[in-house]
Amino acid sequence: MSTATRSLPRTIGAHAILLTYTVIALFPVILVIMNSFKSRAGIFGAPLTPPTPKTFDLIGYTTVIGQGDFFHYFQNSLVVTVGSLFFVLLFGAMAAFALSEYRFRGNTLMGLYLALGIMIPIRLATVAILQLMVASGLVNTLTALILVYTAQGLPLAVFILSEFMKQVSDDLKNAGRIDGLSEYTIFFRLVVPLVRPSMATVAVFTMIPIWNDLWFPLILAPSEETKTVTLGAQLFLGQFVTNWNAILAALSLAILPVLILYVIFSRQLIRGITSGAVK
Amino acid sequence: MAADIRPKRPFRWHIAIFLAPAVLVYTAIMILPLAGTLQLSLFRNIDQHQVFVGFDNFRTLFGDPNWSVNFWNALRNNVWFFIIHMLVQNPIGVLLAALLSSPKLRFSAFYRTAIFVPTILSFVIVGFAWKLILSPLWGVAPHLLDFVGLKSLFTPWLGKEQYALTALSLVSVWQFIGIPMMLIYAALLSIPDEVIEAAECDGITGMSQFWKIKLPLILPSIGIISILTFVGNFNAFDLIYTAQGALAGPNYSTDILGTFLYRAFFGFQLQVGDPNMGATIATIMFLIILGGVCVYLFLIQTRLRRYQF
Numbered sequence: 318m319s320t321a322t323r324s325l326p327r328t329i330g331a332h333a334i335l336l337t338y339t340v341i342a343l344f345p346v347i348l349v350i351m352n353s354f355k356s357r358a359g360i361f362g363a364p365l366t367p368p369t370p371k372t373f374d375l376i377g378y379t380t381v382i383g384q385g386d387f388f389h390y391f392q393n394s395l396v397v398t399v400g401s402l403f404f405v406l407l408f409g410a411m412a413a414f415a416l417s418e419y420r421f422r423g424n425t426l427m428g429l430y431l432a433l434g435i436m437i438p439i440r441l442a443t444v445a446i447l448q449l450m451v452a453s454g455l456v457n458t459l460t461a462l463i464l465v466y467t468a469q470g471l472p473l474a475v476f477i478l479s480e481f482m483k484q485v486s487d488d489l490k491n492a493g494r495i496d497g498l499s500e501y502t503i504f505f506r507l508v509v510p511l512v513r514p515s516m517a518t519v520a521v522f523t524m525i526p527i528w529n530d531l532w533f534p535l536i537l538a539p540s541e542e543t544k545t546v547t548l549g550a551q552l553f554l555g556q557f558v559t560n561w562n563a564i565l566a567a568l569s570l571a572i573l574p575v576l577i578l579y580v581i582f583s584r585q586l587i588r589g590i591t592s593g594a595v596k
Numbered sequence: 597m598a599a600d601i602r603p604k605r606p607f608r609w610h611i612a613i614f615l616a617p618a619v620l621v622y623t624a625i626m627i628l629p630l631a632g633t634l635q636l637s638l639f640r641n642i643d644q645h646q647v648f649v650g651f652d653n654f655r656t657l658f659g660d661p662n663w664s665v666n667f668w669n670a671l672r673n674n675v676w677f678f679i680i681h682m683l684v685q686n687p688i689g690v691l692l693a694a695l696l697s698s699p700k701l702r703f704s705a706f707y708r709t710a711i712f713v714p715t716i717l718s719f720v721i722v723g724f725a726w727k728l729i730l731s732p733l734w735g736v737a738p739h740l741l742d743f744v745g746l747k748s749l750f751t752p753w754l755g756k757e758q759y760a761l762t763a764l765s766l767v768s769v770w771q772f773i774g775i776p777m778m779l780i781y782a783a784l785l786s787i788p789d790e791v792i793e794a795a796e797c798d799g800i801t802g803m804s805q806f807w808k809i810k811l812p813l814i815l816p817s818i819g820i821i822s823i824l825t826f827v828g829n830f831n832a833f834d835l836i837y838t839a840q841g842a843l844a845g846p847n848y849s850t851d852i853l854g855t856f857l858y859r860a861f862f863g864f865q866l867q868v869g870d871p872n873m874g875a876t877i878a879t880i881m882f883l884i885i886l887g888g889v890c891v892y893l894f895l896i897q898t899r900l901r902r903y904q905f
Contacts, residue, residue, distance in 0.1 A: 445632030468625035529718035
């Protein structure tokens with residue numbers, strides 16, 4: 318039917334462009350991982366070839382595992398990310414429900430107030446946040462990071478979720494009310510399951526910047542106990558500027574967990590991002 | 597309805613309970629510290645006391661050569677950083693999304709997944725990986741340029757003042773291209789089939805269909821991406837810090853407002869941290885971002901027609 322719109326040269330052209338860009342996107346990642354399994358001579362002699370039995374070497378990994386406390390940093394990052402994500406989704410969905418479901422005085426104003434944080438980055442408040450955390454004794458705790466990231470993630474979460482909650486059918490909620498469900502039950506039992514795809518979108522948008530953030534861990538929680546994996550990797554890489562084996566191995570160790578998670582969840586993740594479009 | 601006749605309904609506690617946690621955390625951790633930061637910019641620490649000095653800190657920032665040289669340099673660099681993003685990241689993002697959204701394109705899930713990979717990596721990984729690739733020590737970049745016969749073009753970009761900022765901006769573009777791509781892709785998918793079919797009936801296909809039908813429909817998304825890029829760029833920090841350190845070398849040529857704020861507020865090497873000057877810079881960044889957002893909301897968004905399907 319639509320053969321007129323598609324011709325062979327055009328399809329080939331599209332694939333050529335997409336493939337070129339895919340190579341550009343993946344090349345640095347593959348290059349780093351590939352070279353992390355090589356000896357020093359292999360890294361410098363032939364950087365673009367995969368490791369051969371002659372150049373294969375795990376010296377980089379043994380150095381890294383002997384030196385850095387990556388597992389511990391990884392755990393910290395996980396606690397912070399999961400903790401913040403939980404609060405952002407729970408509090409965000411609750412506020413979004415209140416704003417989209419009920420008409421009350423100040424509704425629009427409250428929505429605008431919460432939306433302010435979408436555009437104004439919390440980073441600008443750092444000076445006073447540090448003072449606040451010092452005053453409340455939360456410096457160098459993971460709690461400080463979770464609090465900050467929850468505040469950071471809430472505005473966008475409320476905004477996106479309230480858009481989606483407006484689409485949940487009123488008949489369904491009213492049927493629930495007639496059956497005697499409380500407002501809380503309607504929210505948790507009826508509405509939340511229906512907006513789960515958009516919760517995934519919010520989770521993705523919230524999670525990536527938290528996991529990758531360097532600014533707040535650097536300023537609020539730089540102690541050895543509370544270092545996140547991003548900060549740990551940064552400091553570690555700074556120390557080993559001349560040991561290329563160790564750097565490449567450390568980079569690979571930082572890339573791999575994220576990459577594996579991404580490959581497993583990419584389908585849900587991308588469906589989440591585009592779900593706004595293809596309801 | 598009874599509720600409409602009575603002027604006051606009983607207070608609906610559940611609304612307050614639904615709103616309270618979000619509003620409390622947001623106000624306590626974000627809004628109050630933001631206000632506190634703006635306030636701090638009007639004070640100065642004199643003999644261990646915070647003294648109100650009006651706009652003196654701003655005068656120092658703009659006029660005192662110790663600060664103003666670095667400040668204007670950082671601002672200029674930041675504008676350039678943003679221009680590169682707008683000129684490179686968004687057009688490429690739109691192009692990739694347009695190609696991806698063509699129906700029945702094979703492997704589109706694979707392309708989507710692969711092109712989004714850099715976006716999920718942290719700045720530390722991206723900064724260091726590119727630092728290694730562009731390093732003349734390793735020789736990957738000259739080696740690759742040799743393949744296309746352009747080896748003579750290679751210089752250690754990150755180490756040269758005139759190239760370093762552009763090179764880092766492009767690295768940042770490389771990292772974030774997935775976001776405009778995905779948002780535009782979602783917008784393109786949301787265009788109803790009837791519109792496209794109507795266009796095809798009128799003989800509008802291929803490129804002209806994209807320019808005449810799809811592009812006007814995704815303009816609101818492009819507006820959103822532009823303002824997101826603006827906000828993201830004017831508070832960027834991590835990539836520069838990772839690749840070039842807090843001093844944003846060589847010779848401050850990659851210094852942007854984020855790194856400048858970090859040095860002023862936290863101190864670095866010989867420089868002692870000064871929370872009040874830090875707050876002053878943060879206030880300027882706040883005003884820049886607020887200005888950008890207002891331009892978007894009042895000038896751009898109101899002129900874009902939104903199409904409701």
